[in-house]
Amino acid sequence: MTDALILHPALILIGGALLLPLLRGAARDAAVLLLPALAMAALWLLPEGRLWQVTWLDYQLAPLAVDKLSRLFATIFALMAFAGGLFALRQPSRLEVPAAYLYAGSAIGVALAGDLITVFLFWEFMAVGSTLVLWSAGTATAWASSRRYVAVHLAGGVILFAGIAGHLLTTGDATFTGMQTDSLAHWLILIGFLINAGAPPFSAWLPDAYPEASWSGTVFLSAFTTKTAVYVLLRGFPGAEILIWIGVIMIFYGIVYALLENDMRRILAYSIVNQVGFMVVGIGIGTEMALNGAAAHAFTHIIYKALLLMSAGAVLAATGRRKCSELGGLFHSMPLTTACGIIGALAISSFPLTSGFVSKSMVTQAAVDGHLFTVWLFLAAASAGVFLHAGIKFPWFVFFQKDSGLRPADPPVSMRLGMILFAFLCIALGVWPEPLYAMLPYAVDYVPYTAGHVITQLQLLLFSGLAFFVMLNYLKRTPTISLDTDWLWRVAGPVFARRFRDVLQATRGSLTGTLSSGLNAISNLITRHRHPSGLLLRSWPTGVMALWVMVMLLAHLLSDFFG
Amino acid sequence: MKPYEHWLDDPRNVKRLWYAFLVVLALTVIAGLFVDLHPHFAIESWFGFYAAYGFITCLLMIVGAKALGLLIKRTDRYYQDDERHD
Numbered sequence A: 001m002t003d004a005l006i007l008h009p010a011l012i013l014i015g016g017a018l019l020l021p022l023l024r025g026a027a028r029d030a031a032v033l034l035l036p037a038l039a040m041a042a043l044w045l046l047p048e049g050r051l052w053q054v055t056w057l058d059y060q061l062a063p064l065a066v067d068k069l070s071r072l073f074a075t076i077f078a079l080m081a082f083a084g085g086l087f088a089l090r091q092p093s094r095l096e097v098p099a100a101y102l103y104a105g106s107a108i109g110v111a112l113a114g115d116l117i118t119v120f121l122f123w124e125f126m127a128v129g130s131t132l133v134l135w136s137a138g139t140a141t142a143w144a145s146s147r148r149y150v151a152v153h154l155a156g157g158v159i160l161f162a163g164i165a166g167h168l169l170t171t172g173d174a175t176f177t178g179m180q181t182d183s184l185a186h187w188l189i190l191i192g193f194l195i196n197a198g199a200p201p202f203s204a205w206l207p208d209a210y211p212e213a214s215w216s217g218t219v220f221l222s223a224f225t226t227k228t229a230v231y232v233l234l235r236g237f238p239g240a241e242i243l244i245w246i247g248v249i250m251i252f253y254g255i256v257y258a259l260l261e262n263d264m265r266r267i268l269a270y271s272i273v274n275q276v277g278f279m280v281v282g283i284g285i286g287t288e289m290a291l292n293g294a295a296a297h298a299f300t301h302i303i304y305k306a307l308l309l310m311s312a313g314a315v316l317a318a319t320g321r322r323k324c325s326e327l328g329g330l331f332h333s334m335p336l337t338t339a340c341g342i343i344g345a346l347a348i349s350s351f352p353l354t355s356g357f358v359s360k361s362m363v364t365q366a367a368v369d370g371h372l373f374t375v376w377l378f379l380a381a382a383s384a385g386v387f388l389h390a391g392i393k394f395p396w397f398v399f400f401q402k403d404s405g406l407r408p409a410d411p412p413v414s415m416r417l418g419m420i421l422f423a424f425l426c427i428a429l430g431v432w433p434e435p436l437y438a439m440l441p442y443a444v445d446y447v448p449y450t451a452g453h454v455i456t457q458l459q460l461l462l463f464s465g466l467a468f469f470v471m472l473n474y475l476k477r478t479p480t481i482s483l484d485t486d487w488l489w490r491v492a493g494p495v496f497a498r499r500f501r502d503v504l505q506a507t508r509g510s511l512t513g514t515l516s517s518g519l520n521a522i523s524n525l526i527t528r529h530r531h532p533s534g535l536l537l538r539s540w541p542t543g544v545m546a547l548w549v550m551v552m553l554l555a556h557l558l559s560d561f562f563g
Numbered sequence B: 001m002k003p004y005e006h007w008l009d010d011p012r013n014v015k016r017l018w019y020a021f022l023v024v025l026a027l028t029v030i031a032g033l034f035v036d037l038h039p040h041f042a043i044e045s046w047f048g049f050y051a052a053y054g055f056i057t058c059l060l061m062i063v064g065a066k067a068l069g070l071l072i073k074r075t076d077r078y079y080q081d082d083e084r085h086d
Helices: A009-022 A025-045 A068-087 A096-111 A116-135 A140-171 A184-197 A205-212 A217-236 A242-260 A264-285 A288-319 A335-348 A355-369 A373-399 A413-431 A434-439 A451-470 A486-530 A542-562 B011-034 B049-072 B078-083
Strands: A049-056 A059-066 A480-482 B073-075
Touching: A009 A025, A009 A068, A009 A096, A009 A116, A025 A068, A025 A096, A059 A068, A059 A116, A068 A096, A068 A217, A068 A288, A068 A413, A068 A434, A096 A116, A096 A217, A116 A140, A116 A217, A140 A184, A140 A205, A140 A486, A184 A217, A205 A217, A205 A264, A217 A264, A217 A288, A242 A264, A242 A373, A242 A480, A242 B049, A264 A288, A264 A355, A264 A373, A288 A335, A288 A355, A288 A373, A288 A413, A288 A434, A335 A355, A335 A373, A335 A413, A355 A373, A355 A413, A355 A434, A355 A451, A373 A451, A373 B049, A451 B011, A451 B049, A480 B049, B011 B049, B049 B073
Parallel strands: none
Antiparallel strands: A049 A059, A480 B073
């Protein structure tokens, strides 16, 4: 350690999470708000560099290492913990906020880890914290989906660990730096990262699990796992070309499934995959502009996605309903929630004057600068598609469309404040992006607000809106779900296991049937001969013995006599 | 005349919003004539490219999603029915 006075922001939040359950009332509320603030303060007091260094098994570990990229992600994680804690102050579950702080602290730990072993440790703590957040919802469906969730993440952890072990074996260096997709170990690390990013074919864990958490739990869940994955991809695999195409698949997968979805929070969960897809494309392009764009988009995305899920959480807490087909007309009695939901929806759609406009357009610009025409066409179509599936669909079906007759009031003050804080940031970052640009890993040479950019973006988005209302009849919500890859482990896997068991039982049955008669015959034979009264084991009278000895002696005598 | 609970509940106002929306749509396309859009790819300099592209790709995405929906849509009791067997 270079300086004993340096505090690790992740340990502040994790240590605080362990103390929170002991507190009650106002002390607990104060601690919930102070812990992320303390972590944030500690983070910004840290100088850059590898601050903590330890040697373990001949490996140089750096559990606390700071540069611009890690500070950017740790900042947004601490900010998210604060706003989420504020929103969740009235959450009756006593487990959820401590679990969320363990989760957020571990995400900060990943962002500040200078070596792969520390990354892995905090990676697994995140899986524990997020599973506990899911459990604290306390419903049967949350329990069932948490078991699938933790299974996927532990499997991802094993793959990541195998990759890290292989990397350590071949290089002997634990430092977390850029890697190439040139060896099995590095591919395993990449796969481990991508599973947490929500990349296909394992993407289904995300829309399966996140919408089952409580009204405040989903807000926390939306932020950390996928964005730490974006962070480690940014640091570990910048410019890996395969990520462009994985990202494009994620973008359109998210749009198509969100268009088909009826559950308001599953719509938003699919749109997380869609948005992370934009970041993954940026990482795959790998220029300074693209990496800046991916990092900036992760930052703004956490804010507007949390805002969207806060407004959905407010609706869920007030009505107990999640399905678009059972909601509608809520703008009458929830004006603030409606306004915040719309601001989040505009930001996710990258409307001018919102945060999404200043971040996502950097990724698109990087595709243009690299003359990647096909990628650019996909990104432009996807930008229109985001407005379609999240920007209009979510607020329209939840707050407007037909009147459901529900008249719930806006949520309590702590929830309102959480929403107002993030709605303010969505607009503030969109109007004044310079502070965000100053935090990005590379110097920013990009001006988002040119007349041409604003006009083309408005054309793209508004005509996408026209398409939505023209096609409204085709988008009417039905009480259905869409099969995703989780079908493989929820239906196909169990069916296969049951079939296999049936085949096994049938085979055993028929084997027993055909063999038993033969086996019985053999065993009867053995029994007959080896039975105490059987031929070989029964006791013989002494007279018989004497008789046979006499017969043998006689035979011997005769053979001697004639021989 | 029955008063509406909210001004948005009045169909006449909804109709006015539609007209306003269509005017804004037209304005964004017309503005493209007077502003340098900095086209990089040749396709970008077509008149109203972004408007047409946004509209058409969205139609395609909706139709594509509906088509896929025919294959993968199930009732939302699908997994509950299944889990009862266990």
